Amino acid sequence: MTLEVINISKYYGKHLALKNFSMTLNPGEIVGLIGKNGSGKTTLLNCIVNNIHISSGEIFFRGKKLLENKHLIAKFGVLIESCFLDYLNAYENLKLLMLADGINDKEDIHNQLNMVLDLVGLEERKKEFVKNYSFGMKQRLGLAQSLLNNKEVLILDEPLVGLDAMGRELVKKILFEKAKSGGNAVIFSDHNLNEVKDICDRIILIDNGIKKFDGLFDDKKKYIVDLERLNEGLKNLILEKFNDVKIEENTLIFSNPDIINNLLKFLITQNIEITNLNVREGSLLSLFKGEIDNVEHEVDMEYRV
Numbered sequence: 001m002t003l004e005v006i007n008i009s010k011y012y013g014k015h016l017a018l019k020n021f022s023m024t025l026n027p028g029e030i031v032g033l034i035g036k037n038g039s040g041k042t043t044l045l046n047c048i049v050n051n052i053h054i055s056s057g058e059i060f061f062r063g064k065k066l067l068e069n070k071h072l073i074a075k076f077g078v079l080i081e082s083c084f085l086d087y088l089n090a091y092e093n094l095k096l097l098m099l100a101d102g103i104n105d106k107e108d109i110h111n112q113l114n115m116v117l118d119l120v121g122l123e124e125r126k127k128e129f130v131k132n133y134s135f136g137m138k139q140r141l142g143l144a145q146s147l148l149n150n151k152e153v154l155i156l157d158e159p160l161v162g163l164d165a166m167g168r169e170l171v172k173k174i175l176f177e178k179a180k181s182g183g184n185a186v187i188f189s190d191h192n193l194n195e196v197k198d199i200c201d202r203i204i205l206i207d208n209g210i211k212k213f214d215g216l217f218d219d220k221k222k223y224i225v226d227l228e229r230l231n232e233g234l235k236n237l238i239l240e241k242f243n244d245v246k247i248e249e250n251t252l253i254f255s256n257p258d259i260i261n262n263l264l265k266f267l268i269t270q271n272i273e274i275t276n277l278n279v280r281e282g283s284l285l286s287l288f289k290g291e292i293d294n295v296e297h298e299v300d301m302e303y304r305v
């Protein structure tokens, strides 16, 4: 195991921003940290890289306590609110960071800088002052910086924010290759479950500083049918006839899409007045309504009866 976070809490004054949070991160694994604004994502990532002190708990890197072995944080490539010197160009900014990291070999510096700048699509504009960069270009530069020196763990706070669709795809591809070909362990945060689920091995959902879910996205893939109304008699009939179906208020939830047709036929034969029936491929995450109301989910198909 690369990283193990055990029961960490973080207070800002009296405000508890992270509550008994535990997680693991393995080599070659990509974990998507999902949560709405202010849920504690940045706080967690800052705690992991020791940018802020944790109030309690432990963090281990390869079995060693990070707080007692702070030099190990040099194994982490970090993108959290990166800032660059406006009056230097992109190449010079990254070069400074490499020198600060103790890399002195000119050829190594040159090769690495060209490689990462090319990777994030900034090769052609590397000689421009950073002050002339757009927000998205600075984001790309931030990612380039985190990729220098092939760090074992990548800790990235919202690396997709501010990027256009092509930029987002590019960054996801880079992260995927880093993890799957390079064996790097990657954790990155985002607000949008749909945006990240295709490259993540695991999703961690955080809300109000508390971990709400940690697992494979597919584990939670469900089909959800909202009915206009559902009385007790009909609920019991549905539960009797369809083993896989769970019912929450007027919503039917099931994991086997093959039952949709039979379910529809059954509802119609029951003479239920169905005015509008939505069938969507979503996730149980969407059932944490209110808690993660701005975490998006897919609307796949709609039947009108």
Ligand SMILES: Nc1ncnc2c1ncn2[C@@H]1O[C@H](COP(=O)(O)OP(=O)(O)OP(=O)(O)O)[C@@H](O)[C@H]1O
Pocket (backbone or CB within 6 Å): 012, 015, 017, 035, 036, 037, 038, 039, 040, 041, 042, 043, 044
């Ligand atoms: N330096 C700080 N001092 C006091 N409170 C803070 C500080 N940093 C964050 N907080 C509070 O801690 C909580 C978690 O904030 P955090 O920045 O970790 O959330 P986030 O999930 O990263 O949000 P976003 O998606 O908006 O970036 C919020 O209530 C925030 O107001």
